[in-house]
Amino acid sequence: MLVSKDSYMYEMIRTELTDIVGDDNVCTRDADKFGHSIDYYWIPEMWHDRGMETPKPDFIIHPGSAEEIAKVVKVANHYHIPVVPWGGGSGSQGGALPVYGGIIIDMKRMNKFKGIDREALTVTCQTGMIARHLEWRCNKEGYSTMHLPASIACATIGGFLAHRGTGVLSTKYGKIEDMVMSLEVVTPTGEIIRTLPVPRHASGPDLTMLFLGSEGTLGIITEVTLKVHPQPEAREFRAYIFKDFHTAMSAGAELMRSRLQPCAVRLYDEEETIHHVRKVFGMELDKGAYLVFGFDGRKDIVDCQMRYAREIMEKKFKGKDLGSKGGELWWENKYKFFYPPFMFHMPQAFGTLDTVATFSNIEKVYWAMKKVVNENFPQARFIGHFSHWYEWGCMLYARFIFEEEYVPKDPREAAALYNRVWDLAIRAAIANGGVINEHHGVGLKLGRLMKELYGPAMPVLEGIKKQLDPNNIMNPGKLGFKGV
Amino acid sequence: MNIDNYTDAIKNCRFCFMCRHLSAIGNVLFTEADTPRVRAAMIYGITQHPEQLANRDFIDTLYRSDLSAACRYHCVSHFDENGLNIAARTDVVQAGFAPDYVKNIAAELKKSEKWTVKGSGDVLYFEDSYTAETKTVAKAFDKIMKKAKVPYQTVTGGCIGKALKILGFPTEAKAAAEKFAKVVKDSKAKILVVSNPAAYDALVHDYKEFGIKLSAKVMHTSEYLRTLKLKFKKAGELYYLESDFLKNYNDNCKFPRALLADLKAEIKPFGTNNEESYTCGEGAVVLPKICEGIVEKLAKYIEERADDPKKDLLVVASPYTKIFLTKYTKLNVKTLEELAAEHI
Numbered sequence A: 001m002l003v004s005k006d007s008y009m010y011e012m013i014r015t016e017l018t019d020i021v022g023d024d025n026v027c028t029r030d031a032d033k034f035g036h037s038i039d040y041y042w043i044p045e046m047w048h049d050r051g052m053e054t055p056k057p058d059f060i061i062h063p064g065s066a067e068e069i070a071k072v073v074k075v076a077n078h079y080h081i082p083v084v085p086w087g088g089g090s091g092s093q094g095g096a097l098p099v100y101g102g103i104i105i106d107m108k109r110m111n112k113f114k115g116i117d118r119e120a121l122t123v124t125c126q127t128g129m130i131a132r133h134l135e136w137r138c139n140k141e142g143y144s145t146m147h148l149p150a151s152i153a154c155a156t157i158g159g160f161l162a163h164r165g166t167g168v169l170s171t172k173y174g175k176i177e178d179m180v181m182s183l184e185v186v187t188p189t190g191e192i193i194r195t196l197p198v199p200r201h202a203s204g205p206d207l208t209m210l211f212l213g214s215e216g217t218l219g220i221i222t223e224v225t226l227k228v229h230p231q232p233e234a235r236e237f238r239a240y241i242f243k244d245f246h247t248a249m250s251a252g253a254e255l256m257r258s259r260l261q262p263c264a265v266r267l268y269d270e271e272e273t274i275h276h277v278r279k280v281f282g283m284e285l286d287k288g289a290y291l292v293f294g295f296d297g298r299k300d301i302v303d304c305q306m307r308y309a310r311e312i313m314e315k316k317f318k319g320k321d322l323g324s325k326g327g328e329l330w331w332e333n334k335y336k337f338f339y340p341p342f343m344f345h346m347p348q349a350f351g352t353l354d355t356v357a358t359f360s361n362i363e364k365v366y367w368a369m370k371k372v373v374n375e376n377f378p379q380a381r382f383i384g385h386f387s388h389w390y391e392w393g394c395m396l397y398a399r400f401i402f403e404e405e406y407v408p409k410d411p412r413e414a415a416a417l418y419n420r421v422w423d424l425a426i427r428a429a430i431a432n433g434g435v436i437n438e439h440h441g442v443g444l445k446l447g448r449l450m451k452e453l454y455g456p457a458m459p460v461l462e463g464i465k466k467q468l469d470p471n472n473i474m475n476p477g478k479l480g481f482k483g484v
Numbered sequence B: 001m002n003i004d005n006y007t008d009a010i011k012n013c014r015f016c017f018m019c020r021h022l023s024a025i026g027n028v029l030f031t032e033a034d035t036p037r038v039r040a041a042m043i044y045g046i047t048q049h050p051e052q053l054a055n056r057d058f059i060d061t062l063y064r065s066d067l068s069a070a071c072r073y074h075c076v077s078h079f080d081e082n083g084l085n086i087a088a089r090t091d092v093v094q095a096g097f098a099p100d101y102v103k104n105i106a107a108e109l110k111k112s113e114k115w116t117v118k119g120s121g122d123v124l125y126f127e128d129s130y131t132a133e134t135k136t137v138a139k140a141f142d143k144i145m146k147k148a149k150v151p152y153q154t155v156t157g158g159c160i161g162k163a164l165k166i167l168g169f170p171t172e173a174k175a176a177a178e179k180f181a182k183v184v185k186d187s188k189a190k191i192l193v194v195s196n197p198a199a200y201d202a203l204v205h206d207y208k209e210f211g212i213k214l215s216a217k218v219m220h221t222s223e224y225l226r227t228l229k230l231k232f233k234k235a236g237e238l239y240y241l242e243s244d245f246l247k248n249y250n251d252n253c254k255f256p257r258a259l260l261a262d263l264k265a266e267i268k269p270f271g272t273n274n275e276e277s278y279t280c281g282e283g284a285v286v287l288p289k290i291c292e293g294i295v296e297k298l299a300k301y302i303e304e305r306a307d308d309p310k311k312d313l314l315v316v317a318s319p320y321t322k323i324f325l326t327k328y329t330k331l332n333v334k335t336l337e338e339l340a341a342e343h344i
């Protein structure tokens, strides 16, 4: 922030902000500032773990409407104060961190459910709604968003839109960007705009897509209309163990090429099968790679899809059938992986190197990342699974883990080591047809690699940013854009 | 420090986001600070920088927690962020940093350690201050007991240790508990019946922790009333709001729903889920004395989730919840005792 707390200017700005949202909705308590100084990114967690100060916002605003946000943004432009949207803080890329201080706009008060259109099968809500609350609300009316990420309990809908997030049923129902009908956005200069009411049209380029994945750098998404679906009559899973990861990948790719439309496919490499799947399920599994998939919809159609899928798995790729129980176990435990102590946690150093590539490239990407991590950091473990599948390829959810004894105690050294892993691994992914990220976003963590990914196209993104945000107030220093 | 007994919760909760949707206070204040994650991280910070124990903002955050234990119940490993919070409060008190509002509440509670016993019989009914405040719950219990022709004694009075304990005064809580245990013993009752789930939890768990063995068997009214084997008229359609203490602290104990089954109640699901705490802060026991504004918000949050706030019948196990839902909303709320008495 540009003015110190001891300056009377601080009070002048606070007065303007409270005038907009009310006294109760401007927080400057230490506890709140602290709460907004650490998200799910490893670096601030480690910084705090080592007893270091984490960068804090100057003001935390809880707006109640797009109009209030627009006014706050105008004040911020007037004084050139950074504005950082915050949803649930569950982002793993540091996207919501107030690294330059300024104003955090915490979106959670904007949690109004605006209703379901039963003709079009859409739901409209404000974006501060926690995804679980939205899903529960839709369930009550017999529908589902089918957006079921592991962070459903803690992330807001706005956070998912801002990071192009994804859930466990993405293979059939899509990532969040496939679910959106239209958006309301407050631009960085404080205008309230709406994108077109339908996602398919030939009325110019797609503005909705411009804001999806913009991570709070191009504006604040305040309302969304999403598709909803009736709850399916049946949802069934089946799992297999394949002799190795390559065979399992070939079977999974064949399943996708068959266009049988599974709702979920997940493949764990040998190491993750042994160390993680077994631990979470509490089940003895043979050596090899565990693959699970499911179908949902009308029962008779699900039965038919399952029959054909089994033929692919068993006849063509000789998978060992773990039956529907082996599959249901995964569905029942799908979130358990993310609760402590099953999830990796401090004092370990860990990161999710998620990327995506075509079936022609995905194994190359996996091996290149694994090699670079193993060779440069023999003290680290590299594991991976493939969790979101498309007709043309799939997503690699690779992870590296350093046990406590290999993580430097000095926070600066720890951060340097951490960044080195990311740089090498992501460069290996890009070199083999992968990208920086598939569904967690770029944030602070990977911004420095954006130029390498986009090459000559990066100035196009920078030009859009400059045009929309002439004072560079919206979430500066994120997504590879300029800092303060 | 007391928080050192909760290193598991500190270590696991401080960067975990998985139960934030159940933070009752977080859901009405929209704050990050009022989540298990941030409270645990704050407490970790105190282990690194002990001077932060005196930070008034941190202290206020600890004291406005709803202590519903919905997070602990939800958590796959049941880490006890609730216990951690109470341990941190205790450290605050023991270090001499308790704010005046905490000291004043504690002083009042200590003054209330006087109990009056009336009546005769093997059953002793504890009418705690919240139950008494409803004015109707004890009457409903009396109606049923008369119908069942069971003579009973009543004990009325204040804090039996729970509120002091959760405020961070375990020694004083134990002293209150010992005094109450003596009152129970002197009554020669065989069964001690309580309507307030907080009192039930204190008598069942806290007393054990204090090393106090009660001379009477403790039963929640919903459990005791079933032993009378009474015939009830059909209660019909209603919503049942779980008690923090009976559900999250006592492994979802079955008596309230069993009593509702005896009453042939058709229980409709309230709101959108059965995980959130819809109690107005029952777990925090004295939250209205700390910050009544938050209690009002919690009540309104519940009202907004009713299918038809004007018509629905909401049944609660906790007199506390009835008091604050009635005070701040137009909802039609009855306790289990009241429902049972009406359908006898």
Ligand SMILES: Cc1cc2nc3c(=O)[nH]c(=O)nc-3n(C[C@H](O)[C@H](O)[C@H](O)COP(=O)(O)OP(=O)(O)OC[C@H]3O[C@@H](n4cnc5c(N)ncnc54)[C@H](O)[C@@H]3O)c2cc1C
Binding pocket: A039, A040, A084, A085, A086, A087, A088, A089, A090, A091, A092, A094, A095, A096, A107, A127, A128, A148, A149, A150, A151, A154, A155, A156, A157, A158, A159, A160, A161, A162, A163, A164, A165, A166, A167, A168, A215, A216, A217, A219, A220, A221, A222, A338, A439, A440, A441, A443, A475, A478, B017
């Ligand atoms: C245990 C765990 C499991 C996870 N699993 C998944 C998963 O399965 N799938 C998945 O996709 N992600 C997952 N994540 C990551 C995280 O939940 C997502 O990135 C989510 O999108 C973040 O949402 P949030 O509301 O917490 O956003 P925050 O972390 O608060 O913010 C993320 C970014 O979005 C911006 N932002 C927030 N709200 C808005 C808005 N309304 N308008 C504009 N910008 C905004 C912020 O400025 C920031 O740049 C997981 C995280 C955790 C902790």
Ligand code: SF4
Binding pocket: A339, A340, B012, B013, B014, B016, B017, B018, B019, B020, B036, B037, B071, B072, B074, B075, B076, B077, B078, B079, B080, B081
């Ligand atoms: S109680 Fe469990 S789910 Fe909640 S923060 Fe702690 S570890 Fe996470």
